Structures are given as C-alpha cells and as structure tokens.
Amino acid sequence: MTAPEPITVRPATGEAEHRVIVAESFGVEVPTFQGEGPSCGHPALFIRLSRCNLTCAKCDTKYTWDWSRFDPRMESTKRSVADLVAWAASSPVELVVITGGEPLIQQSLLVPLVWGLLDAGKKVEFETNGTIAPIPELVLDGVQFNVSPKLASFGMDEAKSVVPAALEAFAASGRAVFKFVASSVADLDRIAELANAHRLAPVWVMPEGTTAEAVTATTQALADAVAARHWHFTTRLHVLAFADARGR
Template identity: 60%
Template sequence: MTPAGNATRHVSGHGTSLIVAECFGDVEPTFQGEGPSLGVPALFIRLSRCNLTCSWCDTKYTWDWTVYDPTREAHRRDVGELADWACRTDVGLVVVTGGEPLLQQRALIPLVRRLLAAGKRVEVETNGTIAPQNELLVDGVVFNVSPKLATSGVDAAKRIVPAVLNTFSASGRAVFKVVARTPDELEEVDELVSRFALSPVYVMPEGATADDLVRTTRVLAPATTRTAPRSP
C-alpha cells in the first residue's frame, strides 16, 4: 500500500476517465446534505485521492492507504460511462465530491460538459486549495468550497492557499462551508471570511454519527446566531 502522505501520487491526467471511489443515489434516493441545496435529491460521484489528510475526515477510504487498499477502494471509470449513469435518472442535481475532485479536473471538464448538456446541475465539493480551470467556471456549476481549520491537523500552508480562495471568492460561483466543533473555532472562521471576503458561508457541525451532529449543532447554534449578519 502507498502511505497516506503520498495520497496524491498517480492521479493521472487522463482526459477520458476518472479515479472513482463510489457512485450512489440512483437506486436508493439520497439528498445533498450541505450548502444551499440542503435537502435536494442528488446523485453523488465520489472521486478518489486527496491532497489533504484531515484528522476527522469521514472519507479516509479515498486517500489513507495506510488503512485502506486503493485497489479495492478506487477504480478508473470512463467519463462517458459516468455521464450515462447520471443521465439515466431524472434527478437534476449531480454532486461531484471526494477526496478532492479538482486533482482530476482535466477529466472532470468533459464530464461536467456532458452533464450540463443533459440539463443537470452540478455541484463540486472542494477543499479550496486547487484553483478551478475556466472551463469549470460556467453556468450550471456551483463550487461548495470547504476551507479547513486548524483542528483538521493539516499545516496552514497546505490547507489555506490565498490565491485559490481569492479566485473562488471572486468567481461568483462558489459558496463556502466550514466544518467546526466548538464556538472558539468560529473566530477562525471569522478571520477567513474577513481575509478572503467569503460569502455566503455555512457552518457545518462536525460529527460521524447523527447523535454527534445533534450535540455539536447544539453547541454551535447559539454562537452562530449571535454572530450572524442582520438582513438589511
């Protein structure tokens, strides 16, 4: 197995295929669980590989090869096959998540084009450390950008890339989601919002189970309510 520190190696620039961890939402209905499309029925294409190693990550099977076997957890799939899979249903929203999808954006571009041509909407979930190519900054595509806080255990220089966050902020095609556990972390969120003019921003409670999410939500809710901007 490849060590977790080398999780981004061998991410090929193939233009017609993607390294995929899983696809779901076609047989058993599922919903987008975050951002502005919260609660909307969605299909999910989860890509493999990530350039970060967040301690609380709930999809370590996409990158942590000290624990998981990449030959079992990831498979190369043709872009046309993935587009056909998504287009066989009447679900209008396709969420491309990971891992870090923009590691494979050369092949992501033709997939997105196929999905948009079929009338789908696309949301790309990214950690905000890799700039999107112009071909992805188009109508019908929204980026759910999730900058990582210090509690992720990742060095600041790796998890916060100013030029990339500025690109997303200025694009008009991004929303921002920050995972937090305690009210103290919201100060770090405020710093990111001010530094990079992030808007809109969603705070997502961290938790691996429904009970964890409820507990964290109850801890964070009073603080987010106090700091939420007033409507004009």
C-alpha cells in the same frame, strides 16, 4: 499514515483519456439527498472521486486516500466520462454532486464530464477543500463550488489546507459558497478571520460529527454564535437520516 498517492493530470484530448479515478457513485439505485450546505435536502446523485491532497485526521472518507488503511485497488476504479454521464442521465434527479477525496486534483479530466452532465440537463455541485483553484472551463452556469477550507481543529495543518490564492479565485468566480466544519465556538473566530481576510461569502457553518448525537450536540453549542454572526447554518442530513452509512 501514508501520503496521498500522486496523480498526473493531463488535458482530456481523446476518448481513451476521458477516464477519471472514482471511489463510488450512488443515488440512482438507492435514492438519497445532498446532506450539507445550500442544497441540503435536495435529491442528489453523487460521484465520489478517489485521491486527496490533504490528510485530515477527522476525514470521514479516508478510503479515498489513506493507503495505510485501505487498498487503492479495492477502493477505486477508472470510469469513462461516457459511462458516468449515462449513469446520471438514467435518473430524473437534477443535482449531481462531484465530491471526494479532492475532486479538483483531476479537474482537467472533469471538463468533459461536467459538460456532459450539463448537456443532460443536470446541475453540478463540487465539494472541494479549496486548495486548488478551478480552471475556467469549469466555472460555468449550472456549476457551484461548495468550498470547505479545513481548520486546524479538523486535524490538518493550515499551512497546507488554507491556500489564499485558491480561496480568492473561488470568491472571484461568483460560483462558490464557503462551508466550514466547526466543532466549537472558538472555530467561529478563525472562520471570521479567514472570511474577512479573503472576502469569502456567503459563509455556511456545519457542525462536526459523524453520529446524530454528535451533530445535535455541536449544533446546539454553535447555534447562537452562528446566528449572531448572521451566517448560514447547515446540518449533516445524511448523518441524521442514514447514520453516515457509506453510499447514502
């Protein structure tokens, strides 16, 4: 497994620089839903950015960063902010999810994109691993951060995937929810430790799994323990509905 390709992020100051590295965008031509978290089930458009600063073994979007298996020239392209805003504005769907990879690697370049989406009447959700604190220009009305710190059980060294200062910045923003992937009841104890240590709230738990059978089984294994902690529980709707098909 190769390390993620480095990327230089500069403030967007001119039109030529208003381009972001995108893996795919979907939801206009073939409608879909937000599959996870507080907005689960809401109609949504997705802008999936390429590149990540982690290398999680259980990642289900390795085509955004694992260049030992995928060709970045085939899996990503640079698209202008104007093009992406026009694409989203062509749909009546209100919610735009910016995901990855890790979208906040490119966050300085995303400021004009987010502003353009908000001006077009959209709401924006970021799906982020929580290792990079958001810049103030993105902490806005109409923007929510779905922060998913990756536990060791997800195949990532927590020394890299749990960044206390970044988590606390998200918590202080007032615009974050904390969505943890869990595969066992033991994971819930670790989630509780992180939530207590860094004042993370609200907490959402999502069952790990990329098949309907796995999601269902893990949901049943975790449900009582999640309910006992008075946390929120979310499924993975795109897995149940579309068998985790790419672009859905």
